Amino acid sequence: MNFGPHAAFIITAYVVAIAVVAGLIAWIVLDRRHLSRILDDFEAQGISRRSTRTDGDKW
């Protein structure tokens, strides 16, 4: 494919778009892993929402 004299601008724009989307996906996946690990640690310690839940706890 020939992008003509402005190929560098077109390719850079697509690289930026891919980097932004990849960054978003990585942030969400890593955040989920981090939170899952903490929740698993609580579970291992015997602390869970079911065992400790109060009426005001909606989460």
Place this chain on the structure above:
Amino acid sequence: MSLIDLANPSRFLALTARALPWLAAATVLAFAIGISQVYLAPDDYQQGATVKIMFIHVPAAWLGIFAWIVMSVAALGTLVWRHPLADVAAKAAAPIGAAFTLMCLVTGSLWGRPMWGTYWVWDARLTSVLVLFLMYLGVIALWRTIDDPAQAARTAAILTLVGAINIPIIKFSVDWWNTLHQPASVFRLGGSTIHPAILVPLIVMAVAFTLLFLTLHLAAMRNEIMRRRVRTLMMLQAGARMGP
């Protein structure tokens, strides 16, 4: 399944766990179709191949605005109905909206340099989108500054609704002021001014970007619910350590 069932975070997690793989698959499929259409789309008679930047720039701009609209609706849910999932939806949408707005600004700059001869001008459209990006950063900073999620949600909701004034300004800036940015060419009275050979790939890419936003937003909402569970457990643990 009614809307009220989704109000329960556990039901929301169960439902989205089933929906997310399908949504992600639909996103990948839409992008595969969109990218192939972009590849086959002809060059513009004036802009040449740089028109290919439009296929990512315009959907990114739409999604940057759409995310703020989602946050504004969620802000109403927070302030009027005090709906806990509304807080979660608003908080999860902010970084995604900021990322799409940043993508819009950078790709627009890269498109502007060869077409306008400059990366940036302080015209109404570009400036109002930059203001949108800065407002996203402000809302994200606000969420991080206030420890209590309920209080942070209410404060962020007010800022979001005030910031919603900028959305019509972005949309109509090209009509109200004399700008270097082109006027509306897709959604306008009298129909689109874009040839179908370019318009169809643009619409397909816009659908793909929208599916991507929905997928990322739901996944980020799930994370936020988990973060609140972690916070609750930490508080319970701290309370247990302190004793009765």
